[in-house]
Every structure is written in structure tokens, then in C-alpha cells.
Amino acid sequence: MTPQEPIAPLLARLRSRVGSDQLVTDPIELATYECDGLAQYRVVPPLAVLARSREDVRAVVAECAAAGVPFVARGAGTGLSGGSVPAAAGVLVVLATMRDVLELDAANQRAVLQPGVTNLDVTRAAAPHGYYYAPDPSSQQVCSIGGNVAENSGGAHCFKHGFTTNHVTGLEVVTPDGEVVEIGGKAADPPGYDLLGALVGSEGTLGIVTKATVRLVRAPEVVQTILAAFGDIETAGAAVSQIIAAGLVPAAIEMMDALAITAAELAVGCNYPEGAGAVLIVELDGPIAEVAEGLAEVERHCSESGAFEIRRALDDSERARIWVGRKSAFAAVGRLSPDYIVQDGVVPRTALGEVLGDITTLSAETGIRVANVFHAGDGNLHPLVLFDAKVDGQLERAEEVSARILDLCLAHGGSITGEHGVGIDKLDAMSKMFSDDDVETMLDLRRAFDPEGLCNPGKLLPAPRLCGESPGRRKGAHPLVESGLAELF
């Protein structure tokens, strides 16, 4: 298959700017890029470019800008919201091929990274110096730093250590007009607007990051982890409330319900206490004396709340054994159900109990099972909605349940996504969380960076509600309303 207009002339120009081995035009090879970690959205791009340098990225973006062709950046492709799904008539810029740790500067507590470096490789590079990279999404073995920056990735340890946005001090960005802009660096507080804050979490819609400078965190003196088993989710939730009320700040507080535990047992034999209706994993890190005292207090709160068994990891391998069930939970539900939806929503932590109760009711009403795994410290739920696509109507019901869970999150003042992003998957939900004015204001930022709308189009922000709308803020009545072609409802 030969690429069509306008890709064909663009391809011809790119041949003189990047190596021919970097240009992917073979449909079978291109099909490997058709989706990210959320496989329900698939688009095979007409052209992919395997970038090896900033210059490659600049060349591709500049040519795209000149030709008015959209482009989409892709890191490791592990995203869970369709954020890096290619544009049907655009260019996919693959950054997984830029994976050098450019500098490990322990004295300044910074690492300078190409975007394709995996999250875990940053910690691996920093570890010999006594440092680590704090944000740790579950996919950290494969997900890339560029993707982490785009999604503002979190992980299990955000409650204490924050998100990607709290750990990026510098970015080199190819803006949608093909310019290279350096924002920040190793020092704090670059003068001017906080463009770093705007870029991190912008889901690749404001430019393509070609270099990131991140903060390294001193490894704690000690890390201690406990697993506490409870009869039901309510008592486990009560323990979390007590821990927070006591002023403790654990590095992580994770919870799994009975169904998630069953799945993990089937998949990895994690050997959690038998009969547990819920388990809590609580991890503390810091100075030895402080962690010892904190851990005793955490255990006391768990016991008082009704934990029937508490296990303390005595070494790294025991800690790994506690975590394996939690970390495998997403994939593990495959043992319980042929198909499942991974949802990602956030509620104020104090609303957890009520929302979980509502999810149980919802599950009973619809006959759709929901396994719950979540970051209890910050109210980030990951309900796993189980269904069988071969059974007529189950997919639709599962999607309905999944959507209604987000409605529950919003009803309690929460968020439609805590870490997986909006991508294409949650464009509708964005309109429920934010008003048209909110979205329009966000569009102002997008237009500042990408007036032509070529950079990862169709992601993150919902399109204006009436079709035929051209970009730009409007005042007064919508032209289609004014002209009688449309009515507002």
C-alpha cells in the first residue's frame, strides 16, 4: 500500500532528513502501533518515524507543521486512555528509540533523560549513588519517562512523594511549530510562567518532549511494609481513616477487596491471609527510628479497627511477596473473567466507604462483577469491571457500570482520572467534570502552543458541542444558533 496525500509528499521530504531505516511504511509493521495499552481504540498510522534524536523530532514536526499534517508522540505505548492512538492521516513519532540516560548527576540530585528511558531504569541508574526516582506507576518496568511526563504519572507512593509533576525540573520540547524550547533545567523556579506545570500532564498535546530533567530522591534509611487482613472493606477503610487521623504519612496505603484478592491468588499465588474480605498494604519509609515508631502505630490502628492478621515484611523478598499480589491485580482478573475494564477514578478519601457501597449496589443491580483495587491514601479507585464479551449485552452493561462509577466519583467531588489520563477514552467524562467555560479556558492554553491543532489532536479536551465550529473563543450567540441552523437544548 502506498501512502496517500498528504503523507506521500511529506514522506518524500522526510527521506532527506532522517534515515530510511527510521521511516516505517510497511502496513504490517505499522499495525504494531495501532493502539496503546487500551486496545479498544485502534488506528493504523500511515507513517511512523522512529526518532533517534531531538533533530529527528524537530525535522518531523517542522515538516508536519509545514504540510498541515497532524502528529502524535508515542513512548512505550503503555498508556491506558488511548492518549497515543495515532491520527488516521498523520505521522506517529516513536520515541522509544531515544532511551539514553544522558546524565546522572547525584551531586545535584538530578537525572537528564531521553524520553524513551523506562521509569525503572532511572531508579536503576540512580541506585548506586543512594538515590531513586519516586513516581512509580505499576508499569514502571516498561513505561517511558516521556509517557510519564505526558500523563503526569502517579503510582502507589504518591500519597507521600507526589506525582511526576512534582519531580520534573526541566524539559526540552519541540513545540508544534517545530521550534526547540528549553524550559527549566536542574535549578528550581525558572523565571516566568510555570510552563513546566502546564506541560506535565498535557498528554502530548502541547509539544513533544525530547529531554527531561528529573529530581532524584535520597533513598530512605529504611522501608517497612505490612499486610493487614480484614473481614470486610469497611473495617479496612476505618483503619485507613485512623492512620490518617493520627497524622501518619505512609509512603503507600493500598487496598484490595475480596474479588481482587481471589484473582491475585489464582494468578500469582500471593498467599494472602485466608478469608480476608479486604487487605491493606501499608508502607512507611524514612529514618529508622521514625519508621519503627510509625509502623507500631499503624499496626495498632489496624488491630483496633479489626484486622485479624498482620504480617510485617522482614526483608526485601518478603516485601516483594506482599506487593506481588497488588502489582499483579490488573492482569490477574483475567483469571476470573474473559474480559474486563480497568477504571480509574478518584474520590475524596472520606467518601471511599460510601462509594464502595454504591459500587456494590451497582454490581448487584446489573449482575456485573467489580473487583476493587485502590490507592486508599489518596482515594484513587481502580475498579476492575468484569464481563464476557461473548455474552450478548455484557459489554454494554459493563461499560455502563464503568461510566456510572465515574459519575459516583464526580458526585462526591472527585475526578474522572487519577493517573491514567483522559486520552480519547474519557472525553465525554471531561464534559461532566468541567463546564464549557472550564474547557474553553484549557483550550486557550492549547491554542497558545498549537494554534493549528496538529499536535495529538482529538485527545484530552472534548470538541466543541456543536459541529462546524472553528477554533477561537466566541462571544454572544453561536453562529449556527443565530442563523437558525441549530438549537440549544
Added chain:
Amino acid sequence: MSELLDDLRRGCPAAAAREARDSEVLGDVMPEVVAFPRSTSDVAAVVRVAAHGRRTVAVRGSGTKLDFASQPTSAQVLVDLSLMCRLLEHESGDLVARAEAGARLAEVNGVLGLARQQLPIDEVVPGSSIGGVVATGLSGPSRYLQGAVRDLLIGVTVVRADGVVAHAGSKVAKNVAGYDLAKLFTGSYGTLGIVTEATFRLRPCPPCRCFLTASFPDEAAMAPVLAELLHSQQALTAIEVDRRTPLGPISISALLEGQAGPLERRAEVTAKVLGGASACDGPPEGWGSLPGPVTLKMTAELSFVPALLGLVRELSTEHGLSPVLRGSAGTGVLFAGLGEPLDPTAIGAFLADLRAGCHLFGGSAIVLRAPVAIKGALDVWGPVPALDLMRRVKQQFDPERRLAPGRFAGGI
């Protein structure tokens, strides 16, 4: 009565408004009227009136940092947020609080303290309002552990230049829905919109605090100690330096917080690093305050902090100045305060050399605040990378340049 005042009273009857007083001059710009909105919708109404008449708008919280950064070149309507001073929401179990922009930081923390929680932003300038802290992005010593203002802010309500109310973020700390406009507004000096409400994540109040202070004769003596503190595993809340005269001794203070028992052990370990230190449960004099009245803000990569102190010492001698140096050695953000006599020529030359040095150290130098007469003679911002992108952001958010024009970098 002026036409503008009349328009305001008609367009927003809920907000009190009056003609500006001489004492309310902003630099050398005299506002025509001052409006006192009581709610976000009042602010929106005021801004709509201003937008309709193409009037410029500046904002005042408690008015403690109006002399920061550049002065606006025009400010016909001064929006005073001091009546918007409520703590709107505090759910202790969620470790989140939402406050109106005019609420004072100290008062908010007073209320949060009743639940043994805090918004861990130091009150660098006494009397600061929440909105002022957000608009200037001014963080103090504890940013070393707790993060800067932008790291703690999780949601904002803003009134745009056209008077439309918009929100970004939410009241849950973990949230990646939409652009993080809260960060963009932090430190934007009211040039992109008016922040009327802000939501923050909180931290528990530590039961005990311990300040450790030690003195060193020069940069060479303090450098290895600072490096070791940065590498410490004792979870320090802050690492500050203070040098009162250019050639004088340098004191390093470390703050530790936590439960009494473990704190004692952590302080012991840290005191050893400092080579013996005086311990105190209250802050040393000057802690977290800005030296002045001319205050320069300097940044550098962490390992260059001692070199930056050395540079300031050399430049002080060269330019015949005697700055007080203070700041967060742990994050590489320092402040130089210049006192009387204020000679704009000498300060300008000092600033230019300092700026070149900071650039070599990977950072920057700006004039954070100065008396109007001095500021006019200084290049407040110096070179700002990515300025073109910032102009484009401004162009989108405030195309008519009516929000505090000239207050920001590059004349934005």
C-alpha cells in the same frame, strides 16, 4: 463621581467600590477605583464591567507584595479581595482545604491547626493572603520537604480577563483530568486571570520541631557540610543558609520535625553532620524572611550553592555593596537583600554580574522586590527562556492586555 465608578456600581451592586486613595498607588500608577467584591461572581461582574469599558485591572489581596516583580503600567480598576477571606472547606480526613483568595495564610493555618493539620507554606511576608502567595508563587524554607506553592495547590477558581469564571483541578490531590492550570496561574502575578479560590493538599502538623544551627567561617568550610546534609536520610524539612555580611560567617540551619522520641535521634545524627550545633525548638532570627528592602532572588544547581555564596562575596567587594544573603540552600533558591544607601547604578552593575554568574550555575537572578525609584532603573527579569511561548499564553488568556499589563517578564 467618575464614570468608571458609576459603571461599577451599576454593573456589580453587590461589591462596594470607591475612588482610589493616594496611598493606593501601584508603583507610579494611580488606580481610578477600588472594588471590594465578596464572592467569585462579584469579581466576575467587576471584571466584566472593566472588560466592557476596556479598562485595565490589577488585584490586591492583603497588599503585602504589590512591590514584587515589575510594576503594572496601567491599573484603572484595583480589585481588592480582602473581603473574600473565608476558609470554604476543610475536610481533615481528606487532608484538603479550599479557601478564598483574600484569606490570610496565617489565619487559615490557625484554623487548620485546630485539627492538627497545616498548609505547609511558610509565611515569608507577614500578613500574606492565600491569593498573594499563589500569585507570586512565594515559598519559604519548608519547600525543601513539602514542595513549593505550586506543588501544594491542586485546584483553582479563576475569573478570566473577559469576566468568565473557570475552574481547573479539583478537590482531590490525585487528579490528571485536563490541563493543570493551577500551576500556570501560580507565580503569574495576576496577568492571566484573577484567582478567587484555591484548593490545597495539607499535611499533618508535626508534634515537635528542632532547629539545628552551626556557623562556618567561609564557603569552603560549609560546602562539604551542605553536601552531606543534602545527602542525609534524616528527612530534613528545611536546609537554610544565612550570611549577614559579605565576608562574615555563614550559618547553616536545619529543621527537623516529627515525633519527639525519633526526632531526638534524628537531631543527634544531623548535629554530627553540622559538626556540633545549637539545638532549639524555635526558629533562628530571620528564618524564612526576605532580606531587603531591595531583594534579589537567585537560583543555582544545588552543588553550586557554595560557589554562589562566594560569587556574592566577590561581587559585593567589587561593587561596594553589603548584601544580606539568606535562603533555601536545600533547593538552591537564595535571596540577597540590599539596604541603604540604595544606589541604582551600583545595584544594577551588581545584578548584571550576579545574573551572569547564576547563569553559569544553571540558574537565574531576578529582582523580587525593590522600591519603585530603584526598580525603574533595574532590569527586573533579565533574559527569560521560552518568553515567546509565555507571550503566546498571555495573548490567549488576555488578548487585550488588560490584566496587570507590564507586571510580568518581557513586559507581559
